[in-house]
Amino acid sequence: MPELAEVEYYRKQWDPGVGKRVKRVRLYPQARVFRECDTAQLEKALTGAVLERSFAHGKQMLFGFSDGGWLGIHLGMTGKLFTQATPYAPDRHDHLVLEQKACVLVFHDTRLFGRVRFDLGKEPPAWWREQAPDLLSEAFTPEVMQAFLKRRARSPLKAVLLMQERFPGIGNWMADEILWRAALHPSTPAGSLTPRQTSKLYTTVREVCADALDVIGTDWGDPPAMWLFPHRWEDGGHCPKTGKALVRETIGGRTTCYSPARQKLSR
DNA sequence: CCCCATGTTCGACA
DNA sequence: GTGTCGAACATGGG
DSSP: OOSHHHHHHHHHTTGGGTTOBOOEEEEOTTSGGGTTOOHHHHHHHHTTOBEEEEEEETTEEEEEEGGGEEEEEEOTTTEEEEEEESSOOOOTTEEEEEEOSSEEEEEEESSOOOEEEEEESSSOOHHHHTSOOOTTSTTSOHHHHHHHHHHTTTSBHHHHHTOTTTSTTOOHHHHHHHHHHTTOOTTSBGGGOOHHHHHHHHHHHHHHHHHHIIIIIHHOOOOOTTSSGGGTTSTTOBOTTTOOBOEEEEETTEEEEEOTTTSOOOO
């Protein structure tokens, strides 16, 4: 599930543990989610450490601990974070459990496409600092977006919006929502937009990020019926703007839902 | 049994 | 370097 707003939602699920000490770390080193992680180092460093703060950036999360421990988590396709009261009996898909006095902080992932990293240092690790600017930040400018579209001129917009190196946090549903709101066909070559379309795309990217954070990032509310989101997987779904049928096809390697009546391929 | 899945990465190839 | 495609990862739901 997790895209930008879902990641922010999950980040907050560990808030009850902020300011509290980790008494014991439980993990299963053979789990695929630890493929880039020194689990022995993680276990040693986090046992007795205090969770001080957390950050979300695109689809990545970073948890900062006392004594310079940095726990990075990517949720993959099915990952989630939650908090439970102690005592807690781990489920087979719980891969990392940080036990505190009052509660446990759990990373759970059935499909194991998620990823855990661990670094030590005064500053957040390089992989975190080197991420592309947040889409709602000052640094994500129309010029930055335009330059990227130009470099990917022949790729379909759908594929380009999914590139985390420029659009951190955008996933399949957000990309479809953006293109639908901006009335752009998902197959449109990224380099073929008019200045007006480019400008519309830019404002829509930011609008969808902000809306998603408001509705989902806060308390996982239901997306309004006027969005594409609630209609995209319905069989025989209809476009909330035109009332016409939605279609699904594979574009940029992913199932894409759009409204042909609204999103036309100009040539 | 079949197909599909809100993600990422890698290799082959044009 | 760009772009496309398919496979792989692993599990569960319909």
